[in-house]
Amino acid sequence: xxxxxxxxxxxxxxEWVHDGxxxxxxxxVAEAYKRLEQPPVRFTRANAVRDLFADARETVxxxxxxxxxxxxxxxxxxxxxxxxxxxxxxxAMPDGLEPHLLGYARKAVLHGACIVHAHADPDVIxxxxxxxxxxxxxxxFKGLLRFQEFKSGRFIALYEPDYDIxxxxxxxxxxxxxxxxxxxxxxxxxxxxxxxxxxxxxxxPDGDLLTGTLLTQCLADDEPSAAEARSxxxxxTFHRTVAIETRTNPALQRQFMPARYWKHLTEMDETA
Amino acid sequence: MTLEEKLAxxxxxxxxxxxxxxxxxxxxGAKTGSTSTSGICHSWSSDGRCVSLLKILLxxxxxxxxxxxxxxxxxxxxxxxxxxxEVVTLTxxxxxxxxxxxxxxxxxxxxxxxxxxxxxxxxxxxxxxxEGFGGYIHLKAIPGxxxxxxxxxxxxxxxxxxNIELPSEASLKQLAPEKTKADIITPMAFxxxxxxxxxxxxxxxxxxxxxxxxxxxxQLIVGASPESDLQIVRLGExxxxxxxxxxxxxxxxxxxxxxxxxxxxxxxxxxLREHRLYQADWLLRNYGYRADELLSEAQPDLDIVLDPKxxxxxxxxxxxPVDINRAEYAHILRxxxxxVTSARRIVSARRFQKLCLADLQKLGVVLKRAAFxxxxxxxxxxxxxxxxxxxxxxxxxxxxxxxxxxxxxxx
Numbered sequence: 001x002x003x004x005x006x007x008x009x010x011x012x013x014x015e016w017v018h019d020g021x022x023x024x025x026x027x028x029v030a031e032a033y034k035r036l037e038q039p040p041v042r043f044t045r046a047n048a049v050r051d052l053f054a055d056a057r058e059t060v061x062x063x064x065x066x067x068x069x070x071x072x073x074x075x076x077x078x079x080x081x082x083x084x085x086x087x088x089x090x091x092a093m094p095d096g097l098e099p100h101l102l103g104y105a106r107k108a109v110l111h112g113a114c115i116v117h118a119h120a121d122p123d124v125i126x127x128x129x130x131x132x133x134x135x136x137x138x139x140x141f142k143g144l145l146r147f148q149e150f151k152s153g154r155f156i157a158l159y160e161p162d163y164d165i166x167x168x169x170x171x172x173x174x175x176x177x178x179x180x181x182x183x184x185x186x187x188x189x190x191x192x193x194x195x196x197x198x199x200x201x202x203x204x205p206d207g208d209l210l211t212g213t214l215l216t217q218c219l220a221d222d223e224p225s226a227a228e229a230r231s232x233x234x235x236x237t238f239h240r241t242v243a244i245e246t247r248t249n250p251a252l253q254r255q256f257m258p259a260r261y262w263k264h265l266t267e268m269d270e271t272a
Numbered sequence: 273m274t275l276e277e278k279l280a281x282x283x284x285x286x287x288x289x290x291x292x293x294x295x296x297x298x299x300x301g302a303k304t305g306s307t308s309t310s311g312i313c314h315s316w317s318s319d320g321r322c323v324s325l326l327k328i329l330l331x332x333x334x335x336x337x338x339x340x341x342x343x344x345x346x347x348x349x350x351x352x353x354x355x356x357x358e359v360v361t362l363t364x365x366x367x368x369x370x371x372x373x374x375x376x377x378x379x380x381x382x383x384x385x386x387x388x389x390x391x392x393x394x395x396x397x398x399x400x401x402x403e404g405f406g407g408y409i410h411l412k413a414i415p416g417x418x419x420x421x422x423x424x425x426x427x428x429x430x431x432x433x434x435n436i437e438l439p440s441e442a443s444l445k446q447l448a449p450e451k452t453k454a455d456i457i458t459p460m461a462f463x464x465x466x467x468x469x470x471x472x473x474x475x476x477x478x479x480x481x482x483x484x485x486x487x488x489x490x491q492l493i494v495g496a497s498p499e500s501d502l503q504i505v506r507l508g509e510x511x512x513x514x515x516x517x518x519x520x521x522x523x524x525x526x527x528x529x530x531x532x533x534x535x536x537x538x539x540x541x542x543x544l545r546e547h548r549l550y551q552a553d554w555l556l557r558n559y560g561y562r563a564d565e566l567l568s569e570a571q572p573d574l575d576i577v578l579d580p581k582x583x584x585x586x587x588x589x590x591x592x593p594v595d596i597n598r599a600e601y602a603h604i605l606r607x608x609x610x611x612v613t614s615a616r617r618i619v620s621a622r623r624f625q626k627l628c629l630a631d632l633q634k635l636g637v638v639l640k641r642a643a644f645x646x647x648x649x650x651x652x653x654x655x656x657x658x659x660x661x662x663x664x665x666x667x668x669x670x671x672x673x674x675x676x677x678x679x680x681x682x683x
Contacts, residue, residue, distance in 0.1 A: 117620035120631040143314040143324070147369045155368060173370075179303045179404070180368060231365045237276055238366075241283040242327060243317035246526055246541055252320025256313070266371070267315055 016098075017059045020045035022090040026067035028060040029102050033070070043098035074105055079113035088131035091163050100126040138165050142172050144257070146266050147182060148232075149225045155182040156222070158264050166193050166209055170200055183218065187264075194218060232266050239267040273352060279362070281352040285332040285343050286378055288528075289491065290521040294324040294373040294408040296486035297430040302406020305367060305374070307430060307486075312373050325376035325410060326366055330354055330392055334380035338437075338448040339535050340496045342528040343380045353382065359395050360403065367407055374408030374430070375399070381414060381450075389417035389425070396428035408486070413463075415455035422459050426466055431486035431518070434460045436511070439504045443497035446534055463488045464515035487518030494549060495525035495542040496535050500572035502563070505552050509563040512556065522549040548574040555580060558612055559605050582608045582667050585645060589660045592645040593652050596632065597622050608667070609641030629653060641667065 016032055018024035025043075032041050046059075071083050086104065089097060103123035108115045118124045147155035155177070166186045170193035173182060178197070185192040191209040196202045203218050204210050210218055262268040295311030313322035331353035332343045343349070359377065366372045377395060379388050392411055399405040409429040413422055425432050434456055438444045441453045463484065470483035490511065494504065508520045524546035527538050552574060555561040559581070566580050567573070575583050585592065585608050594603050596618060604615045617635045621627060628649040633639050643654035644663045654663075 111624075114620075114623075117617075118624040119617040119621035119635050120625055120627055121621075125634055139310075139312070142308075143312045143370075143373070145370050149369070157370070175300065176306045177304060177368065177370075227365075231369060234276060234279055234362065235366060235369070235371050237280050238283050238326065238328075239315060239317060239323065241280050242287045242323060243319045243321075244287055244526065245319075247319040247321075247543070249320035250318055253316045253318055256320070256322065257316045265315070266369075 014056045014058055015042045015044055017044045017046060017057055019062045020093075021062055022087070022093070023064050023067045024060065024062035025090060025093070025098060025101070026070055027063055029098055029105060030066060030070040031058075031060050032098075032102050033105055037102070039099065039103070041099050041102060070105075074108055077112065078108040078115060081116060082108045082113065085116065085127060085131045088134045089127045091134045091165065092130040094130050097126075097130065134163050134165065137161055137163055138168050138172075140261075141165065141169055144261055144265065145169065145173075145184065146264060147177075148266075149228045150222045151225050152222050153181060153225075154222070155180055156219075157182065157184050158187050159184070159261075160188045160263065161186060164189060166191060169193070170195065174200060185215075185219070190215065192218065236267055236269075275358060275362075278352040278354060278358070279328070281350050282329045282332060282354060283327070285349075285380070286327050286329045286376075288342065288523065288526065289327060289376070289378060289412070290523045291410065291433065291489055291491060291519070292322055292324050292327065292376065293431075293486070293489070293519065294410075296518060297408060297482075298485070299406045299408075299430070303404030304364070305405050305407035307374070307406070307408045314370065314372055324373040325408060326363055326372045326374070327376040328354070328359070328362075328378075330359065330377060330379035330388070330395070331382045332380045333382040335383070336381055336448070336450040338451070339529060339532045340437075340447055340493055340525060344529070347529065356391065356395050356398060360398050363399060363407075364403055364405065367405070372407075374410070376410040376412075378412035379414065385414045385416035386418055386421060389414045389421040393421055393424045393428065396425065400428050410486070413459050415451050415459070417459070419459065419462050422462055423466065426463065426470075426484040427481060429484055431489060432463055432484045433489040433491070434463070436460075436490045436492050436507075438497050439492055439494075439499040439507055440497070443499065447497060460488070460490065460515050464517070468516055487516070489517060489519040489521060491521040491523055493525050494522050494546055495538055498536060500567075501545070501549065501552070501574045502567040502569070502572040504549060505556070505563045505567055505574075508549075508553055509556055520553060522546050522553070544576055545574070548576065548580060552580045555584075560602055577668050578664070579608075581606075582641070586660060586664050586667070589663070593647045594645060596627055596646050596648040607642050607645045609638035609643075609645075611636075640670065 016028045018028035028043055074086070075083050086101065089101065100123045104127045107118065107121065107123065111118070115124065141159060141161060145157045145159055147157045150156050166184055169184055173184065174195055181196050183192050183194045191211045192215055193209055194201055194203055201207050201210060204214055293311055294307065295309060297307040298309045299307040311324065313324045315323040317323055333351045333353060334343050334345055337345045363375045367374070377392055379392060381388055396409050396411060399409065410431040410433065411425045411429040413425060413432055413434045415434065422432065436456055437448055437451065444451060444453060466483045467487060470480070473480040474482060504522070511517045511520055524541040524543050525538055526541045527535070529535070552566055555566065556563065561584070566584060574580055585606065591606065594607050596604065601615060601619050604610055604618055605612065614636045618627065621631070621635060626649055629639065629651060632642070632648060646652065
C-alpha cells in the first residue's frame with residue numbers, strides 16, 4: 001500500500017471547495033481522487049455554508065481540461081456508460097453528491113464497466129438514483145415539448161424543466177425534426193438551443209447554448225404564425241375527444257403528466 | 273363539414289382502441305421524424321391513458337352491424353370520412369409541433385374490404401414517400417382484405433394489427449355476424465410469417481426492407497361475451513406462441529349499445545377484470561408462466577382481490593422460500609413483490625456482495641410482500657412464521673386499494 005495512504009489520516013481533514021458547477025465538482029473530485037483521500041471526505045460548494053469544523057480548506061479551480069481528462073480516464077478504465085451516468089448525476093447536482101461521486105469513480109476504476117450492476121452499493125445507488133431522475137425528465141420532455149410555428153418559419157418551444165436538459169433534448173430533436181428550423185427555450189434558465197437545418201446553435205460562435213443578448217437577438221420580432229392557432233385548436237379537439245368518459249381518472253393523468261409542466265402544454269391550456 | 277368536426281367525429285369513433293404503443297421500432301435518417309425503441313408518450317388524456325399516436329378512423333361509415341360497436345350500421349350517429357390529403361396534413365402538422373409520435377389509422381368498413389384497406393395503405397405510402405415521414409405508423413388491417421394489401425401495409429407501417437375482437441368463434445358469429453374467424457386469422461398468420469422472415473433477413477443484411485418492425489398486435493373485448501378468464505388467457509398464450517404477436521390488448525367492454533339482447537348485461541365496464549388479465553398477460557410474456565399454471569378448469573377465473581402472481585405463490589407455497597443469494601433468475605422472478613427490474617438487479621448485484629434484507633429494499637423489492645417468500649443471508653423474516661392462510665390474509669388486506677374500480681392500466 002502506498003505510504004501516503006497512511007499519512008493522510010494523520011493530517012487534519014481537508015475541506016475541498018469548488019464553484020458548484022459540474023466542471024468544478026469534477027475537478028474537486030479528481031483532486032481528492034488523486035490525493036487518495038479516505039472517507040469521510042468533505043466537499044463544499046462556493047455558494048454554500050462552509051463546514052465550521054474543517055481544519056483545512058483547499059479551493060480547487062474549475063478547469064474544463066482537467067475535468068475532461070478525469071472523465072477520459074474513467075472511460076478508459078470503465079466505460080462510456082459509466083461516464084454518461086456520472087454526467088447525468090452531475091446535471092442533477094443534489095446535495096452531498098461529491099463523496100458518492102468519488103466513491104463511484106474509485107469503484108469504477110477498480111471493477112471496470114460492470115460497476116453499473118453493483119445495485120446494492122450505496123455510492124452506486126445514490127448516483128444512479130439522481131442520474132435516473134434526469135434521464136426521466138429528458139424522456140418526458142421528448143414527448144411533452146410543444147413547438148409553435150412562428151412567422152419567421154421557425155418552430156419555437158418554451159418549457160421549464162427541473163434540470164438543465166436543453167442540450168440532450170436538442171440532440172434528440174436534431175434527428176427527429178431535422179428538416180425544420182427550431183428553437184428550444186428553457187424559460188427558467190433563460191437559455192436556448194437552436195437548429196437552422198444544418199447546425200446546432202449556429203448563432204453562437206462557441207456553439208454553446210444561447211443566453212443573454214444572443215438569445216434576445218435570436219427571438220426578436222417574431223410571433224406565432226397564422227396557421228398556428230388552427231393547429232392548436234385541432235389538437236385540443238383531438239385531445240378532448242380521445243378520452244373515454246366512463247373511465248375518467250384525473251389522478252392517473254396527473255401522475256404521468258405533473259401539473260408543473262402544464263403551463264406550456266397546448267392541450268392543458270383552458271383559456272382558448 | 274369542417275375539418276374540426278370531422279376530427280371530433282372520427283377521434284370519438286376511434287377512442288375505444290386500446291393500443292397506443294409506439295415502441296419496438298427504430299427508424300432513423302428520414303426527412304421528418306424518427307422512432308425510438310422505447311416508444312415516447314406525448315400526452316395523457318383525462319382518463320389517464322397515454323396519447324402517443326394520432327388515433328383516428330379513416331371513416332366511421334360502416335356496412336357491418338357488430339353488437340358491441342359504437343359505429344355499427346344501425347346506430348344513429350354523425351358519420352364522416354377523411355380524404356387521404358386531410359389525414360396526411362393533420363399528421364404532419366401535429367408531428368412538426370411534437371404533439372404526436374405518429375399515426376394510428378383504423379377504419380370502419382365503408383365498402384369492399386380491399387377498397388378501404390387500399391385507401392389506408394395510400395395514406396401510409398404518401399406519408400413515407402412524399403412527405404419523407406419517419407415517425408411511427410400503426411395500421412389496423414381490415415378483415416377480409418387481400419394479402420397483397422397486407423404486404424404493402426407492412427412495408428410502410430411500423431406495426432400492423434388485426435383485431436381478433438372476441439375470445440371465441442361462437443361469440444364472433446353471434447356478435448359480429450359479418451366477420452369470420454378466417455378473415456381474422458388468415459391475415460394474422462400472414463403478418464406473423466412475414467415479420468419473422470423479415471427479421472431473419474435483416475439479421476443477414478441490414479439493408480433488407482423492414483416489414484412491420486414494431487410487430488403485430490391484436491385486441492379483444494372482455495365482458496361482452498360469456499368466456500372465462502381461462503379461455504382468454506389460453507387464447508392469449510397461443511397467439512403469442514403461434515402468430516408472433518408483440519402484444520394482445522384486452523379491452524373492458526363498455527356498453528355503448530345498451531339495448532342489444534345479444535350482449536351480456538353489464539352496468540360498468542369490468543375494469544378490474546381487464547387489469548387482472550393484463551397482469552396475467554405480463555406473467556405469460558415476461559415472467560415465464562404458462563396459462564395452465566395460473567388457471568385451471570376447476571378455477572377458471574382470475575381472483576379479483578389478489579393478483580395472479582400472488583395467487584400462484586399461495587397455491588404453490590411449497591416452492592418457497594427462494595434464497596435470494598443463490599436461486600436462479602427464473603425462480604427469483606416468481607416471488608411476489610419482485611418484478612423483472614428488481615430480479616435483474618438482484619442477480620447482478622449479488623456478484624458484488626451478499627444481499628441482506630436492507631439491500632433488497634434499496635434495490636426496489638416490495639419487502640412487505642416478498643418477505644413471506646424469501647430467505648436472504650440466512651434470514652427468512654416472514655416465511656412459515658405464519659400459515660399459508662394467514663399469508664393470504666395479510667396480502668389480501670394490503671391489496672385493497674381505496675377505490676378498487678378506479679384501477680386503470682396504463683400503456
